[in-house]
Amino acid sequence: MNMNRATLRSVYATSSHGYTLISLLVALALSSIVLTGLGSVVGETLRVHEQVQTKNALMHQARFAMEQMVHAISRSPRLLLPLENSANTSWPDNIRDETIPPSPPPQDSSLATAVLAVTIDPTRDIDGNGIPDADNDADGLIDEDLPEDVTNDAAPGIYLIDDMGDGTVDTLISCCYMDDDEDAGISDEDAINGIDDDGDGLVDEDPGNDMNGDGCPGTCGIDENNDGLIDAGSSADDDEDGQLDEDWYDPVVFYLVGNTLIQRIAVPWDESNNGIINGRDFIARPIAENVTRFRVERLAQDGNRSLLVDLLLELTSPVTGETMSLNTRVRVGSVL
Numbered sequence: 388m389n390m391n392r393a394t395l396r397s398v399y400a401t402s403s404h405g406y407t408l409i410s411l412l413v414a415l416a417l418s419s420i421v422l423t424g425l426g427s428v429v430g431e432t433l434r435v436h437e438q439v440q441t442k443n444a445l446m447h448q449a450r451f452a453m454e455q456m457v458h459a460i461s462r463s464p465r466l467l468l469p470l471e472n473s474a475n476t477s478w479p480d481n482i483r484d485e486t487i488p489p490s491p492p493p494q495d496s497s498l499a500t501a502v503l504a505v506t507i508d509p510t511r512d513i514d515g516n517g518i519p520d521a522d523n524d525a526d527g528l529i530d531e532d533l534p535e536d537v538t539n540d541a542a543p544g545i546y547l548i549d550d551m552g553d554g555t556v557d558t559l560i561s562c563c564y565m566d567d568d569e570d571a572g573i574s575d576e577d578a579i580n581g582i583d584d585d586g587d588g589l590v591d592e593d594p595g596n597d598m599n600g601d602g603c604p605g606t607c608g609i610d611e612n613n614d615g616l617i618d619a620g621s622s623a624d625d626d627e628d629g630q631l632d633e634d635w636y637d638p639v640v641f642y643l644v645g646n647t648l649i650q651r652i653a654v655p656w657d658e659s660n661n662g663i664i665n666g667r668d669f670i671a672r673p674i675a676e677n678v679t680r681f682r683v684e685r686l687a688q689d690g691n692r693s694l695l696v697d698l699l700l701e702l703t704s705p706v707t708g709e710t711m712s713l714n715t716r717v718r719v720g721s722v723l
Contacts, residue, residue, distance in 0.1 A: 540666030
């Protein structure tokens, strides 16, 4: 084959300074390998980053919700729900455990509804008027003259809440709103005296408007309001101020709506727009989403110390399946 000098120079130039087809194919193959590896690294980095973000978001929500419950319990004079364990039911009243979706018995059932309810911090003044919100009659005393309907909401137990843990809510509202423990319409059967008057295993859970049940205004033989008069007036006038049923329990309630944990707080204004201020005036807000388990247990008292509450809260990401669980115990009124 004959080649002239120009042709030879062209071939040598391509070989010395350019790329042959084989070189280009090799380069492309190597680039493909590098890019594939780089893509895997980037994909894994993004996946890990998403997991970290999800975990942090779950942790933030779980901690915030748990802090709200611990704050409410530690600053409350009284635990309203769960109730003490009763001999009259086939389930442990002192444990309220709910999973989303429901898990099979004995851990849970379709009737189970988890709830925590305490009375509000007696020092809280949310409207800034200088009067604690718990002092409904503005007389300087807290929860000293309860009505027969202790939450003053015209509902058995706490309005819109399953107090008894039997899967029903306010079923006796038309007849028996004074039934504070939702035990089939019986009311005023347990005075506030540290005794189980009605023999149901619960103590002080359903008082009448003579709160201690002694038949006297306030406590027999005591001048409650220091006016020089003893046991003057009606036995329903527990603070002997001439007025009846003017101070009630203002609850803070935590419960689930679907997989969202709700915090409900009593407020000292007419939030319900019914023309009066009573136990139906409250605001509710979500404090955690994607909840897959909420458990509240009322623990037996140890000696003369106040009640302990065991809390468990579990959140699960619907995207990654990442789960965050927090568990703590807090004593009722521990910082008051």
